[in-house]
Each structure stands twice: as C-alpha cells, then as structure tokens.
Amino acid sequence: MAATVLVTAVLVACQLTATFLYNAPSNVVSKKYAAQVSWWMTPLQMQNWQLFAPNPISENVEIDARASVGPTAELTPWVNLSAIDTAATNGNPAPSHMTMNALRNAWLKFMQTHTSTGIAEADQPLAATAQGYLQNLVLTYLRPRESGRIDSIQVRFTTTLLSGEGRTAAQTAPQTQTLPWWVVSQ
Amino acid sequence: MSKIYARVTETTVAERGTAALRIGYGTLWTLFLLFEFDERLTAWGPNAPWTPTMERAYEAQIPMFGWVRAWITSVAGLGGGGFEAFYALALVAGVLFTLGWRTRISSLLFCFVVVALENRSPLITDGGDNVLMIMSIFLCFTRCGRHWSLDARRLRTRPEPEPDELPQWRLELAAAREQMANVLHNGAVLVIAFQVCVIYATAGLYKVQGSMWQDGSAMGFVLRLHWFQPWPGLDSWLLGHTTLLALAGFVTVFVQIGFPFAVFSPKLKYPSLVVLAGMHLSIAVLLGLPFFSLIMLVGDAVFLSDRVWQAVERRVAGPAYAENMNAIAKPTLVFDGDCGFCTSSIRLAERWCRPAVRFVPWQDLDLEAHGLTYEAVTTSVQWLGPRSADRGIPSGSAAVARTLLRSRWPFRLAGALMLVPPISWLARLMYRLIANNRYRLPGGTPACAVAAHSAQRGGDLGGGPDHPGAGPVGVELAEGDHAD
Numbered sequence A: 001m002a003a004t005v006l007v008t009a010v011l012v013a014c015q016l017t018a019t020f021l022y023n024a025p026s027n028v029v030s031k032k033y034a035a036q037v038s039w040w041m042t043p044l045q046m047q048n049w050q051l052f053a054p055n056p057i058s059e060n061v062e063i064d065a066r067a068s069v070g071p072t073a074e075l076t077p078w079v080n081l082s083a084i085d086t087a088a089t090n091g092n093p094a095p096s097h098m099t100m101n102a103l104r105n106a107w108l109k110f111m112q113t114h115t116s117t118g119i120a121e122a123d124q125p126l127a128a129t130a131q132g133y134l135q136n137l138v139l140t141y142l143r144p145r146e147s148g149r150i151d152s153i154q155v156r157f158t159t160t161l162l163s164g165e166g167r168t169a170a171q172t173a174p175q176t177q178t179l180p181w182w183v184v185s186q
Numbered sequence B: 001m002s003k004i005y006a007r008v009t010e011t012t013v014a015e016r017g018t019a020a021l022r023i024g025y026g027t028l029w030t031l032f033l034l035f036e037f038d039e040r041l042t043a044w045g046p047n048a049p050w051t052p053t054m055e056r057a058y059e060a061q062i063p064m065f066g067w068v069r070a071w072i073t074s075v076a077g078l079g080g081g082g083f084e085a086f087y088a089l090a091l092v093a094g095v096l097f098t099l100g101w102r103t104r105i106s107s108l109l110f111c112f113v114v115v116a117l118e119n120r121s122p123l124i125t126d127g128g129d130n131v132l133m134i135m136s137i138f139l140c141f142t143r144c145g146r147h148w149s150l151d152a153r154r155l156r157t158r159p160e161p162e163p164d165e166l167p168q169w170r171l172e173l174a175a176a177r178e179q180m181a182n183v184l185h186n187g188a189v190l191v192i193a194f195q196v197c198v199i200y201a202t203a204g205l206y207k208v209q210g211s212m213w214q215d216g217s218a219m220g221f222v223l224r225l226h227w228f229q230p231w232p233g234l235d236s237w238l239l240g241h242t243t244l245l246a247l248a249g250f251v252t253v254f255v256q257i258g259f260p261f262a263v264f265s266p267k268l269k270y271p272s273l274v275v276l277a278g279m280h281l282s283i284a285v286l287l288g289l290p291f292f293s294l295i296m297l298v299g300d301a302v303f304l305s306d307r308v309w310q311a312v313e314r315r316v317a318g319p320a321y322a323e324n325m326n327a328i329a330k331p332t333l334v335f336d337g338d339c340g341f342c343t344s345s346i347r348l349a350e351r352w353c354r355p356a357v358r359f360v361p362w363q364d365l366d367l368e369a370h371g372l373t374y375e376a377v378t379t380s381v382q383w384l385g386p387r388s389a390d391r392g393i394p395s396g397s398a399a400v401a402r403t404l405l406r407s408r409w410p411f412r413l414a415g416a417l418m419l420v421p422p423i424s425w426l427a428r429l430m431y432r433l434i435a436n437n438r439y440r441l442p443g444g445t446p447a448c449a450v451a452a453h454s455a456q457r458g459g460d461l462g463g464g465p466d467h468p469g470a471g472p473v474g475v476e477l478a479e480g481d482h483a484d
Helices: A002-023 A028-032 A034-041 A081-089 A097-113 A127-145 B002-010 B015-035 B037-044 B052-060 B066-072 B080-099 B103-118 B127-139 B150-157 B168-208 B218-222 B232-239 B242-262 B266-286 B290-303 B306-317 B319-327 B340-352 B374-379 B397-405 B411-418 B423-436 B446-456
Strands: A059-069 A150-161 A175-178 B332-335 B358-361 B382-384
Touching: A002 A028, A002 A034, A002 B002, A002 B168, A028 A034, A059 A081, A059 A097, A059 A127, A081 A097, A081 A127, A097 A127, A097 B037, A127 A150, A127 B052, B002 B168, B015 B037, B015 B080, B015 B103, B015 B127, B015 B168, B015 B290, B015 B306, B037 B080, B066 B103, B080 B103, B103 B127, B127 B168, B127 B290, B168 B242, B168 B290, B218 B242, B232 B242, B232 B266, B242 B266, B266 B290, B332 B340, B340 B358, B382 B397, B397 B411, B397 B423, B411 B423
Parallel strands: B332 B358
Antiparallel strands: A059 A150, A150 A175, B332 B382
C-alpha cells in the first residue's frame, strides 16, 4: 500500500507541476522543460485560459460570401453569414456550438495561417486545412439558400475596430478584405 | 507521517463534492447533446465541415501515443449509422454517469465518449468543452459514486455479509482495494482543485497584463462584440453604466487572482465562490454561453465542504431524512387546538402535503418545558425541531415553511422558497394577515375543533404504523425529543 501512496504522490506532483508550467506565463523554467510539459499535457489536457485576455478582442468582424452558380457562372449577391448567426443567437438562451463558435474559430484559424491577402503562409502546415474548413463551413450557409450547383465561392471579411479612447474615426472605419475565388470540388 | 498516511489511505476528502461534479457534468453533457441534437450531423457527423481528413491532418501535427490518437479520432472514422449509434451511446453514458450506475464503469464510458466527441470538431468547441474533457478524465480516479447514486442505493439495500463467512484472503483483498481507491480519490481531488485554481489564476494573471482590464474599459468592449450578443438590448443598457462595468471588471480580476489563496480560508472562500458564481451566470446570459459558464460553475462545487453538502442533503431529502431522524428527533408543529381554521388547515395539509411532521395542539403540551409561552402559541404556530440552542423557535410562516420542507413534492419546493428572502418576508406578511383574521375564515367552530383533535390523537396526529413509538403525542414530547 505504501507503494500505491508513493506512486500516486509522484503522479500528482508531476500533474500539478506540468499544469502550472503549461498555463503560467512563459518563464525560464517552463521554457527549459517545454518538451516534457508538452509531452505530459498534450493532447488530452490541452488548455488555454487567456479568456478575453490580456485584452479582449475589440473589433467586430462581418463575414460575407457569394457564389458562382450553374453553367452560366451566375454571381449571387453577397450573403451576410454573420447576420445569419446573429439572427439565430438573438433572444436564444442556449445557442448551439455551430452558431456561437464555428465562424469565429474558422476565421481565427484562417487569419493565423494566411497573409492579409488570403495567401497561405509557407511555414503553416495547417493552412490548407484552415482554408478547406472555412470553405466547407461557408457552403453549409450557402447551400440551403442556393438551388443551383455552386462551382466556386468568394469570402470577404469586414473588420470594424470598436470606438474607444485614443481611436480615431479613420481607425474605426470598416476595413474590407476580399479573398480570392475558391473552386468547389463537387 | 503515519498520521498523513492514515489520512490518505483510510479517509476520503470531498466525497460529496465529487458526487456533485459527477451529477453536474453528467447532466450538462446530456442536456448539451439534446440541445445539439438537430445539428449533430453538421457539428460532429461524417459530413461536418471539419471533415475526417482534416481531423486526421490536424491531429497528425501533435505527437501522441497511438492509442490516444485512435481514441480522439475514433468518431472521425464512423459512417452515418455508426455515428448515430455513437451519439446514442454518448447520451446513455451521460445519463448513467449522472445517476451513478456502476460508477467505476460508467465514469470510464463517460470519459471515453466526451473526449472522443469533443475532439471530432475541435474548431467548434470552447473553454467549457475543454474543462469538461479534462474533468471527465480526473473523475475516473475519484469515488464520485459514493453518494447520491444508484451505487449508493444498491449498497444501502444490500445486506452486508457476515465477516466470518468470507475467507481471510478476500477480506484482505477488499481492505486493500478500499485503501487503494481512497488514495487515488484523494490524489484526484487535489488535482481537480488545483486545476480549478489554475484556471482562475491564469485567467486573472493574463487579464492584469492587459491595458483594457487595467483602465476598466474591457467589459465595455466585450459587450459590444457581435460574436457574443444574444440580448443586444440588455448589452446597450449595461453599456450606459461605465462605472458599474469597470467595477465588475476589477472585482472579477481580483477574485480570480486571489482564488488559489482564498480557498484556504472559509471566510474568503465562500464570498469568492459567490462572486465567481455571479460572474459565470452573467457570462451565461450576456455572452450566450450557458454550457461554458455552467461547466465552469460546476467545477467550483469541489470546494464546498462535506458539511455544506450535508446541509444541502438535509434540505432536499425532506421526509426521508425526517424518518431517518425518528430515533433522535421528530419535528413537531404546535398549533392552536381551539381554532377551527387551524385544525382544518392541518387536516388539509396532512391529506395533500403528507408531511413527516407531528401536529400537536398546544393545549396538550407543557409549554414551559418546551420553551414556549402562552402569547407565542396563541398568535402563531410554533416549530419544535432539531435546532441549536442559541436560535429562537421558528414560528408562523417559518414554521409552515419547515413543515412544507418535510412534505412531498412539489410542496417541498414551496417550503424551500418560503425560507428565502424576499419571498420569506412576503410569506411572513401573508401569515400575519391570515392569522389575525383566522376566526373569520371558514373551518368550523372552536368547539368542533377540540373534538376533532381529541378524536384523531391516536391516529393521524401521532403518525401511522410506521411510527409505532409516536403514540399519544402530548405526553412523551420530552426535551431530548427536539434538541439536536
């Protein structure tokens, strides 16, 4: 029984140390043992508690998409995907994960792996995955609204910095970033 | 040293706290799956935007053991029928875990389905899913099924085998198993508590580094984000109160950073938990993240001591608890036997609420022996139950509320509400109003009221055949009967 107590104590000590080093702001100790800590924590205990921190996001992003449809390559008007989510969220005490998190995380992942013009960063192995995911997600919004065959889609982000102290009118004006057309494989 | 050794092997900490975590997480998981039911195919199914190929490419970036990889990509490999079966299994696992059915097995099953499903679409999950996943792993090592579970009920009803019927080696094995389970449980509870502290401390430490949290403008930005805006009207109303928002931000950051220290002092712990609960509930409503917030809130339950949980247990248990307590104390409601309205009200209560309470007219009692006065018993009903000496005898609406607490559902809930301000103030007012006018209310004359209670004394009032000792109540109500 003493052995059980000892083994449990050692495991608990490792767990506490690893959890602390994994979450604490980067420091000399966590840098030195980064490999060991990562081995212990990933993938089952991956976590990130920088919730609205150090500073909360202070910009609103509107995501629009349009499609080229059918044999005549007819262009649909821009569809405001964010407005669709907002409509589903409004007055809903328990919005679904797809409504609350899908577009935001797809946008974040895309921005992390691509340049501002929508070109994949060379050192990001997940760039293609991030783009493919955004494309599939956008299609789940467009397909129910479009009867024809969608051949290609285009996405744009309109970012508006929220007004606040020290922010000029020029800074808080909406900035639009239009991505290249993506061909939809059928 | 041997003291510590005995403590970790022979006793368990937070048995009820971990049971609360089990019930909380199990319930939230089940509800979550039901809420997501219509969108399950788009969110986690084989045709989700996050395709199985993407899932595998994503996981391939992270080095891990083969069995872990197989586990977290298991849902990605399922076809349509397989996925539906898995979703059903996930629901069943949630229910079994909540109920505490064979908790050793159902906790493993719960952990398996939670980790597998949450990893199917990592880009639609949030911090709440993250906590749920981690906690489902930790809970496998705890004895979270020892209370409020089907396991507990099974063990209670099963007769214990005589020790000399079993061979010696089996007794030793059982003892060793018990000790090992205790050691693992205690370790896991420490890990869970530490994890919760780390969440709050890091969330707070990162916030103090941000200029917006420092100057108090952070909440003003968060409430304007379209990503999290289920109630825009409420948000714009709150945005008009900048001082309030700044204060809320400061309090949040202070309490989050202080939490790992506050848990060591009950004087700081409970107020901190109240502030954090307020924070979670605000996030649930204002940002439209109920599952995220409630999952965080449930984690705090591990810090409530077993003493607090036992008090909750007593409150909820009602009659069953009162019946268990029969040998020690039998709560008694003292009423005015000369009042027809009182007598008929009590008859109605016995018929509909069926409280596990004795009703005794004050005329049958030695008032002084029970700390009662003539003034008290003629103005309102009095409650003689387990109580500490320094507190007065509950009377009027407080006594009625306690009677309802020991009644069947849903009266029990009404009783609980009647003890909580501001409803308790309203109840007191109502009681006074009724009590002052009782002679005008229907219910028979004083004369028939007296006849009624003397005729019933051996029956209803003294309790049924379940309480053979109850007998003629007025006589045997000794002081020890209602002292705690």
